[in-house]
Amino acid sequence: MEIKNAVAGTLESGDIMVQIAPANSEGIHIDLDSSVAAQFGGQIRKVITETLEGLNVHDVDIKATDKGALDCTIRARVTAAVVRATGKDVWSD
């Protein structure tokens, strides 16, 4: 699956900005900056990874700037970023 640079989300409190780019090397690479990293860093990485894998994306670079988004928000933003990066509308399929 071809990946282009794309972004979804905002830097508002309670949101997460997900920037997606073609992978420099194999695998999912997540650069996470989160205001709640101490308590939820692991969970945020887990949700991002699971959402990507669920969309069949396995090689990608992610930069995520999180302002305390809940899991549902993280899934929505990652999904939207993937749709924009691949041009493939996962909701209509």
Added chain:
Amino acid sequence: MNSLKDRAAAIAAEAARLGKPVYKEGGSKDTTFRAELEKVSPKVVTLEEAIRKTGLKDGMTISFHHHFRGGDKVINMVVAKLAEMGFKNLTLASSSLAGVHSPLIEYIKQGVITGISTSGMRDALADAISHGLMEKPVEFRSHGGRGSAIMNGDIHIDVAFLGAPSCDPLGNAAGYSRSENAKSICGSLGYAIPDAHYADKVVILTDDLVDYPNTPCAISEHDVDYVVVVDSVGDSSKISAGAIRDSKSPRDILIAQTAAKVIENSGYFRDGFSMQTGTGGASLQVVKYLRQGMIDRGIKASYALGGITAHMVKLHEEGLIGKLIDVQSFDKVAAESLKNDPLGHKEVAAYEYASADEPGSATHYLDIVVLSALEVDVNFNVNVLVGSDGVIRGAIGGHPDTAADSALSVIVCPLLRGRIPCVVDEVTTLITPGNTVDVVVTDFGVAVNPRRPELAEKLKAAGLNVVDIHDLRNRAFGIAGTPEPLKFGNKVVGIVYNREGSVQDVIYNVVD
């Protein structure tokens, strides 16, 4: 036969018995016009002269007040001068510290400041200390606890440096100025009065040197050794910054309205009740909603305590609150009211406000207090000092004092702040013990301490959504997920004293 000369031998004998010298006539009267004399008061000196004359030495304790909050200019100015003069190993005992005090980080690194005693701290300084900047742990006390500690000698202040918006050349100082040259106003000087009274030496810094006598004054010349004139002691516009803000958040309004309903149905909302509100959006808002209830029921409050705000002043001026008892003016309106209404708006020292060992302190007669929280746990313990990430980010203030002494303590806090649960299994740091907390009001329901079943019944009967505090905890964790345990190091960076002087908790350094 009985002239002064005849009595000389008897005078000498009595003097010898008493170990006193015999009076000798001599000296001359100063005949200067007194207004001229005032201008050359020996107390008025430069900051450097004042520091030298106090006899300050390495290792001593210096103190400050925080009435200008984020606008304070005195602490940074004095510590910079002390550093320039080569002082080391000083303990800084401030009534509190704000974000503006981040320059202290450098002076701590240089060894100028090696100990801190405060109510709280924020931003860069708090972050650095949480990461282990200081060798000696910071001592945290409540405002009432600090008052007691200064009275009983747990905190011994060698030299107090106290900013004042007006002072006369003899040292009579106030938190406002009536002169046309007034530059600043902070209202009450309640947190500076214990320092002025108990410190070995007291230096007043002022940006308005007014004519003698400066009346009424918070600090008497009797307690003051030196007066230093400076360009500015503080920026009054920054007093109502930081923790004090008037919230427009719908969630804060919902919580404030619910808290007002809790109070109105608690049994304490009766003619002659007394009340206090702490900092934080929802807490400050509660007063607005109580006002209508007071008008509807035709009841009046005897006094409001605190932490006086513009809302409180409005109710006082409308006749709904008898008197205002003010240890700290939370905004400019409150500061002006203290200045203009000396009969209705009383200034009190920290120990008269909230000390456990001062039987007449105002908190002992407090019916209702509304307080915010960073975290509440399932045992009703409250943390207002350390963030859920383990980093210091607040202040104890009068939280434990008012919760313990009031008839009804109401904690207002949202269920979640962003993704961070505010109702947790165990608070990160114990500040206000759960046995002093009566009600917790959140945006998802009201929890009543099982210690107060009669209160729970009253609130249920009034139609409030009374829930078990464990349900609030479960709901928060259900939405946010379960937080990972914090990574602390093994260095103690802070000690939390109980208001009665016992050691209640310690704060470890955080590890990133």
